[in-house]
Amino acid sequence: MTTPSAAIRTERLAVGYRQGKNKPPVVILDALNVQLQPGQLTCLLGPNGAGKSTLMRTLAGLQAPLAGAVLLGATNILDESPEYMARKMSMVLTDRIEANNMTGRELVALGRTPYTNWLGTLTPSDQQMIDWALEVAGARPLARRRIHQLSDGERQKILIARALAQDTDVIILDEPTAHLDLPNRLEMMQLLHELARKTQKSILVSTHELDLALRMADNLWLIGPGRQFTEGMPEDLILSGAFEAAFSKSGLCFDNSTGNFLIGNTAITQTYTIAGEPLALEWTRRALQKQGLGTHIVTEDAQIEVRQSAPGVWTWHYVLPPTDHPTIYSLLNCLLANKQQ
Numbered sequence: 001m002t003t004p005s006a007a008i009r010t011e012r013l014a015v016g017y018r019q020g021k022n023k024p025p026v027v028i029l030d031a032l033n034v035q036l037q038p039g040q041l042t043c044l045l046g047p048n049g050a051g052k053s054t055l056m057r058t059l060a061g062l063q064a065p066l067a068g069a070v071l072l073g074a075t076n077i078l079d080e081s082p083e084y085m086a087r088k089m090s091m092v093l094t095d096r097i098e099a100n101n102m103t104g105r106e107l108v109a110l111g112r113t114p115y116t117n118w119l120g121t122l123t124p125s126d127q128q129m130i131d132w133a134l135e136v137a138g139a140r141p142l143a144r145r146r147i148h149q150l151s152d153g154e155r156q157k158i159l160i161a162r163a164l165a166q167d168t169d170v171i172i173l174d175e176p177t178a179h180l181d182l183p184n185r186l187e188m189m190q191l192l193h194e195l196a197r198k199t200q201k202s203i204l205v206s207t208h209e210l211d212l213a214l215r216m217a218d219n220l221w222l223i224g225p226g227r228q229f230t231e232g233m234p235e236d237l238i239l240s241g242a243f244e245a246a247f248s249k250s251g252l253c254f255d256n257s258t259g260n261f262l263i264g265n266t267a268i269t270q271t272y273t274i275a276g277e278p279l280a281l282e283w284t285r286r287a288l289q290k291q292g293l294g295t296h297i298v299t300e301d302a303q304i305e306v307r308q309s310a311p312g313v314w315t316w317h318y319v320l321p322p323t324d325h326p327t328i329y330s331l332l333n334c335l336l337a338n339k340q341q
């Protein structure tokens with residue numbers, strides 16, 4: 001369903017590659033009717049080669065559609081001037097950048113180009129916007145550093161700050177968390193989510209971070225097997241089974257009840273009832289799962305009782321008398337030894 005307020009939308013969009021005169025085009029995704037809403041973070045998910053970058057480049061007008069259109073308001077983006085587009089849409093790509101001798105701040109300042117005069121003079125409000133963008137992207141300490149002195153993750157933050165400085169309604173980011181460590185990945189997704197909400201921008205992010213996308217995205221675009229495209233709220237896609245279907249692969253299975261992926265040899269051979277404190281329960285559950293042992297959480301009469309604050313934390317009631325274990329490791333060894341008997 002198309003909402004009139006959509007910042008950008010597509011009409012029967014086909015994306016892919018032309019191969020020359022006598023060959024048919026390679027169609028990557030076809031007949032897409034999607035939209036980005038103001039104030040929402042949308043995550044685009046799909047395996048390697050699914051077509052995420054191709055779709056994003058087409059949405060940003062960097063690549064012509066094979067068919068259909070990308071509309072900004074009522075106008076086809078191909079009919080808009082580059083100057084107008086630069087004030088409406090910014091894109092952060094994973095490509096290397098040729099700006100090595102610039103400082104971080106100088107590169108972020110380029111985001112203001114669509115608004116400056118022909119001399120590129122920055123007004124006090126441009127400077128304020130650059131300061132804000134550096135701050136919000138967590139890139140302020142990098143402002144004076146040369147681009148070639150930055151790590152991949154640091155450069156990524158500067159590029160995100162540049163997109164913020166460009167102050168567009170739509171921001172498209174191709175794998176913005178690719179070079180970041182875990183705390184920075186979490187922070188970046190949180191930042192993009194908050195930014196969308198606070199500034200009413202439409203933010204589209206392609207990512208391989210399924211877990212983060214499930215937690216942070218307002219909306220998901222999924223490219224599944226056979227390049228089947230599905231979209232919706234993460235929670236709806238989980239409940240409908242679409243998320244699981246998109247990522248079903250041998251050795252990887254999605255647990256709908258927890259939102260976690262089960263990896264490797266996860267065939268459950270035995271299940272225990274378990275009760276206790278939530279944090280310890282979660283990590284106990286994960287440890288057992290790796291060994292093919294399932295858990296079913298109950299409130300009383302559990303076979304395994306977890307009391308994180310007490311000594312002898314894990315009590316196994318399966319045997320008589322119940323045994324106390326100071327670590328999950330100890331509990332697990334006991335369970336496995338017993339299981340083999």
Ligand SMILES: Nc1ncnc2c1ncn2[C@@H]1O[C@H](COP(=O)(O)OP(=O)(O)OP(=O)(O)O)[C@@H](O)[C@H]1O
Pocket residue numbers: 017026028046047048049050051052053054055
């Ligand atoms: N210039 C090109 N000409 C023809 N085919 C291309 C071209 N560039 C990419 N492709 C193909 O298009 C498909 C989609 O590529 P794309 O880069 O969009 O995938 P992706 O989902 O972004 O992948 P990844 O997660 O690995 O970055 C792939 O099969 C790729 O080989």
